[in-house]
Amino acid sequence: xxxxxxxxxxxxxxxxxSLARLxxxxxxxxxxxxxxxxxxxxxxxxxxxxxxxxxxxxTEDVNALFSSxxxxxxxxxxxxxxxxxxxxxxLDPVAVxxxxxxxAYGAFLVGQAAAKMMLGQSAQNGVLGTILFTGASAGVxxxxxxxxxxxxxxxxxxxxxxxxxxxxxxxxxxxxxxxDGGIRNPGRSxxxxxxxxxxxxxxxxxSYLGLINQDRSAWSNELTLRPWVESF
Amino acid sequence: xxxxxxxxxxxxxxxxxSLARLxxxxxxxxxxxxxxxxxxxxxxxxxxxxxxxxxxxxTEDVNALFSSxxxxxxxxxxxxxxxxxxxxxxLDPVAVxxxxxxxAYGAFLVGQAAAKMMLGQSAQNGVLGTILFTGASAGVxxxxxxxxxxxxxxxxxxxxxxxxxxxxxxxxxxxxxxxDGGIRNPGRSxxxxxxxxxxxxxxxxxSYLGLINQDRSAWSNELTLRPWVESF
Amino acid sequence: xxxxxxxxxxxxxxxxxSLARLxxxxxxxxxxxxxxxxxxxxxxxxxxxxxxxxxxxxTEDVNALFSSxxxxxxxxxxxxxxxxxxxxxxLDPVAVxxxxxxxAYGAFLVGQAAAKMMLGQSAQNGVLGTILFTGASAGVxxxxxxxxxxxxxxxxxxxxxxxxxxxxxxxxxxxxxxxDGGIRNPGRSxxxxxxxxxxxxxxxxxSYLGLINQDRSAWSNELTLRPWVESF
Amino acid sequence: xxxxxxxxxxxxxxxxxSLARLxxxxxxxxxxxxxxxxxxxxxxxxxxxxxxxxxxxxTEDVNALFSSxxxxxxxxxxxxxxxxxxxxxxLDPVAVxxxxxxxAYGAFLVGQAAAKMMLGQSAQNGVLGTILFTGASAGVxxxxxxxxxxxxxxxxxxxxxxxxxxxxxxxxxxxxxxxDGGIRNPGRSxxxxxxxxxxxxxxxxxSYLGLINQDRSAWSNELTLRPWVESF
Numbered sequence: 001x002x003x004x005x006x007x008x009x010x011x012x013x014x015x016x017x018s019l020a021r022l023x024x025x026x027x028x029x030x031x032x033x034x035x036x037x038x039x040x041x042x043x044x045x046x047x048x049x050x051x052x053x054x055x056x057x058x059t060e061d062v063n064a065l066f067s068s069x070x071x072x073x074x075x076x077x078x079x080x081x082x083x084x085x086x087x088x089x090x091l092d093p094v095a096v097x098x099x100x101x102x103x104a105y106g107a108f109l110v111g112q113a114a115a116k117m118m119l120g121q122s123a124q125n126g127v128l129g130t131i132l133f134t135g136a137s138a139g140v141x142x143x144x145x146x147x148x149x150x151x152x153x154x155x156x157x158x159x160x161x162x163x164x165x166x167x168x169x170x171x172x173x174x175x176x177x178x179x180d181g182g183i184r185n186p187g188r189s190x191x192x193x194x195x196x197x198x199x200x201x202x203x204x205x206x207s208y209l210g211l212i213n214q215d216r217s218a219w220s221n222e223l224t225l226r227p228w229v230e231s232f
Numbered sequence: 233x234x235x236x237x238x239x240x241x242x243x244x245x246x247x248x249x250s251l252a253r254l255x256x257x258x259x260x261x262x263x264x265x266x267x268x269x270x271x272x273x274x275x276x277x278x279x280x281x282x283x284x285x286x287x288x289x290x291t292e293d294v295n296a297l298f299s300s301x302x303x304x305x306x307x308x309x310x311x312x313x314x315x316x317x318x319x320x321x322x323l324d325p326v327a328v329x330x331x332x333x334x335x336a337y338g339a340f341l342v343g344q345a346a347a348k349m350m351l352g353q354s355a356q357n358g359v360l361g362t363i364l365f366t367g368a369s370a371g372v373x374x375x376x377x378x379x380x381x382x383x384x385x386x387x388x389x390x391x392x393x394x395x396x397x398x399x400x401x402x403x404x405x406x407x408x409x410x411x412d413g414g415i416r417n418p419g420r421s422x423x424x425x426x427x428x429x430x431x432x433x434x435x436x437x438x439s440y441l442g443l444i445n446q447d448r449s450a451w452s453n454e455l456t457l458r459p460w461v462e463s464f
Numbered sequence: 465x466x467x468x469x470x471x472x473x474x475x476x477x478x479x480x481x482s483l484a485r486l487x488x489x490x491x492x493x494x495x496x497x498x499x500x501x502x503x504x505x506x507x508x509x510x511x512x513x514x515x516x517x518x519x520x521x522x523t524e525d526v527n528a529l530f531s532s533x534x535x536x537x538x539x540x541x542x543x544x545x546x547x548x549x550x551x552x553x554x555l556d557p558v559a560v561x562x563x564x565x566x567x568a569y570g571a572f573l574v575g576q577a578a579a580k581m582m583l584g585q586s587a588q589n590g591v592l593g594t595i596l597f598t599g600a601s602a603g604v605x606x607x608x609x610x611x612x613x614x615x616x617x618x619x620x621x622x623x624x625x626x627x628x629x630x631x632x633x634x635x636x637x638x639x640x641x642x643x644d645g646g647i648r649n650p651g652r653s654x655x656x657x658x659x660x661x662x663x664x665x666x667x668x669x670x671s672y673l674g675l676i677n678q679d680r681s682a683w684s685n686e687l688t689l690r691p692w693v694e695s696f
Numbered sequence: 697x698x699x700x701x702x703x704x705x706x707x708x709x710x711x712x713x714s715l716a717r718l719x720x721x722x723x724x725x726x727x728x729x730x731x732x733x734x735x736x737x738x739x740x741x742x743x744x745x746x747x748x749x750x751x752x753x754x755t756e757d758v759n760a761l762f763s764s765x766x767x768x769x770x771x772x773x774x775x776x777x778x779x780x781x782x783x784x785x786x787l788d789p790v791a792v793x794x795x796x797x798x799x800a801y802g803a804f805l806v807g808q809a810a811a812k813m814m815l816g817q818s819a820q821n822g823v824l825g826t827i828l829f830t831g832a833s834a835g836v837x838x839x840x841x842x843x844x845x846x847x848x849x850x851x852x853x854x855x856x857x858x859x860x861x862x863x864x865x866x867x868x869x870x871x872x873x874x875x876d877g878g879i880r881n882p883g884r885s886x887x888x889x890x891x892x893x894x895x896x897x898x899x900x901x902x903s904y905l906g907l908i909n910q911d912r913s914a915w916s917n918e919l920t921l922r923p924w925v926e927s928f
Binding site for chain 4: 207
Binding site: 619 | 784800804838839840841842859862
């Protein structure tokens with residue numbers, strides 16, 4: 001994996017840390033991009049990671065991020081999302097627009113830039129690279145009192161499907177992962193009598209790696225992950 | 233239907249004209265809102281319609297539109313959409329943002345304002361009103377070379393689902409209609425040897441009316457309409 | 465509608481009665497087929513209906529039924545289903561096989577025979593006939609403790625989709641209707657403080673008629689109906 | 697994995713062989729069950745496998761199969777299916793019934809028996825066992841001229857969903873895998889100019905193993921696998 005870069009966008013939670021550690025172990029050079037990189041100093045040191053300040057919903061920030069990348073971009077993962085809860089009549093239109101920009105428009109900017117870069121590089125095992133979007137069940141079912149999250153995650157899923165149908169035949173693997181449940185992020189864990197009612201971020205990261213390592217003759221474009229005790 | 237208003241947003245095509253004529257026949261007072269109302273002068277005269285200039289993706293325009301409404305808002309229909317075709321790497325980010333704003337954000341603004349108004353009025357046959365969004369198969373399946381349309385229509389569908397789950401139990405019927413095929417708009421018709429390969433806008437309008445007239449004990453929240461010859 | 469036959473298979477509930485009454489009003493000649501026709505004597509008299517004893521899961525019964533039909537078969541509606549509830553480990557395999565045969569195999573036999581008959585008759589408004597299957601949310605989502613019903617309704621939905629894709633371009637309209645909730649059948653009604661928590665069979669029948677009357681340029685192949693207060 | 701049994705039902709193709717080899721490497725004791733075990737003598741010897749004659753659509757055969765199992769049943773995989781192609785009006789009802797019995801009813805019998813056995817054994821890493829069903833895109837979309845395959849695979853998917861919702865909270869992982877494309881079975885391969893247009897059975901098997909090894913805090917209940925060049 002020498003000279004193989006894995007870009008992880010959005011690092012405010014445990015999933016990004018688990019992804020960084022696992023992909024670092026696998027030999028990838030890790031690049032973390034986030035609006036607030038102060039949060040990730042310790043992780044960056046641990047995983048020998050380059051961290052870059054980036055608001056993924058801004059074209060110029062995304063352009064600067066990709067200009068700074070060295071080596072072969074093997075993996076790009078998009079995690080950011082924004083939500084706002086409340087009755088439809090109480091929602092602030094400004095916050096709704098913001099939610100769509102962070103969750104879906106930023107996914108487009110990063111996905112487009114990653115596709116451009118990957119299309120210009122050589123294949124390995126017949127694959128130019130892997131682009132993964134972290135979704136949610138809100139992208140499959142619009143829940144009440146949660147219109148902005150539904151709008152953002154639905155749009156992101158539509159983007160991922162469109163990209164998969166276009167880019168799979170060109171050798172770029174595109175996946176949308178529905179994280180159906182709460183993630184056991186730092187400082188947040190389930191009650192002792194309800195084990196595994198949250199998703200372990202290390203377990204999620206292993207399934208992401210499974211997608212990255214799939215043979216191109218048997219690719220998945222969507223994957224749902226949920227705790228064994230979660231109803232659905 | 234005296235004193236019952238039907239609001240139709242977006243009037244650049246044959247569907248809006250068919251809806252205006254049919255709902256006018258049914259006795260509704262018609263209000264047409266569009267960015268370019270010059271296009272609809274003849275129709276407005278024919279259907280005794282109030283036409284209002286409105287960019288549905290702008291909060292202030294939507295607020296002004298709803299402030300001007302008189303009578304009971306029985307029906308609100310949202311038609312506008314924007315698309316941009318091309319390989320993912322060629323898409324203009326500005327146009328992508330625009331597509332999401334016209335197709336999905338405007339739908340939110342109009343849907344929110346309609347819900348606010350309907351929640352404040354009295355029920356008729358147990359129903360406060362009906363809100364319909366004109367969708368497309370792009371909201372169910374993200375097609376290649378069409379990411380912006382997929383993002384907008386997916387987001388719009390997520391919005392409609394979230395609103396239906398919240399508002400049905402309050403007496404507002406919310407529907408998302410997947411128009412799966414081309415509409416036989418003015419100046420656009422199929423080859424004589426391929427009859428009905430486009431959707432007749434009058435036929436679409438009758439199915440919209442069917443949704444409006446559904447008894448609240450048996451509501452549909454999504455409906456797909458496609459020509460008999462369309463593959464799917 | 466003179467000389468137009470509407471065949472309704474399965475008459476043990478309020479939906480079939482509502483369909484018979486509404487289609488009789490519309491001028492169709494009604495044929496009711498059921499395993500137990502003693503149940504429907506009064507309805508048959510009221511709607512001037514021919515009633516025929518038929519176990520729809522038996523080839524010879526279905527053949528006899530269709531041999532007896534006179535006039536033009538405009539509409540065929542399939543209602544029967546069987547279910548068995550319980551933990552997967554407690555289910556009786558014989559009952560599971562029975563559930564699949566009543567819900568799905570009978571639907572195939574009736575659907576096949578109706579298609580054969582319709583393909584041999586002349587079109588009216590470009591349409592050879594309409595075939596409708598009464599489904600349930602169990603055909604979209606497999607609920608726990610209800611595997612046999614899920615298996616039958618999923619299979620029935622797969623049949624309806626396959627038939628729609630094949631027969632729509634030939635002029636036969638095929639629909640699968642998801643009845644998502646309990647039907648207010650005779651002797652079964654909701655609590656006074658929970659109005660419309662069951663589907664009114666007359667309201668369902670009106671939506672079936674809406675499908676039958678759709679213009680072929682704008683057909684629906686699936687439709688969900690649920691009470692306004694039903695969560696989904 | 698000592699003393700851990702992996703049962704594979706249906707062995708007429710390359711997928712079962714790949715599964716047997718991979719799970720044997722992982723240390724499982726392999727049991728292969730099939731109607732025609734003469735086909736698998738070489739494979740059985742190579743993987744030190746017990747082979748058992750079994751028609752999975754017959755209750756008595758399935759009961760005998762499970763009575764003969766020794767050790768802890770960690771994994772049960774169901775592969776058999778039957779299809780029949782043709783216009784709906786040409787299909788033989790006997791063959792339709794047969795297709796449903798092989799594809800769906802046999803899946804029920806094996807799934808039920810596996811669930812019974814697993815519920816009586818102790819957990820390892822919190823998991824009682826894994827039950828996987830090999831599906832197809834015909835279980836998601838009913839294709840024309842293929843009603844029997846649609847009916848069988850839809851029913852099988854409904855079964856798997858019902859079992860997943862019931863059994864996940866009890867510690868049994870249930871998955872339905874949509875194999876969306878042709879499998880590169882023995883004696884069957886793609887044209888040299890169209891590499892990977894079929895799914896490599898070894899690649900499929902690795903994704904099955906990925907499901908088996910998922911942490912229970914992040915389980916998938918459905919997975920689609922398709923070649924990079926397959927349109928969808």
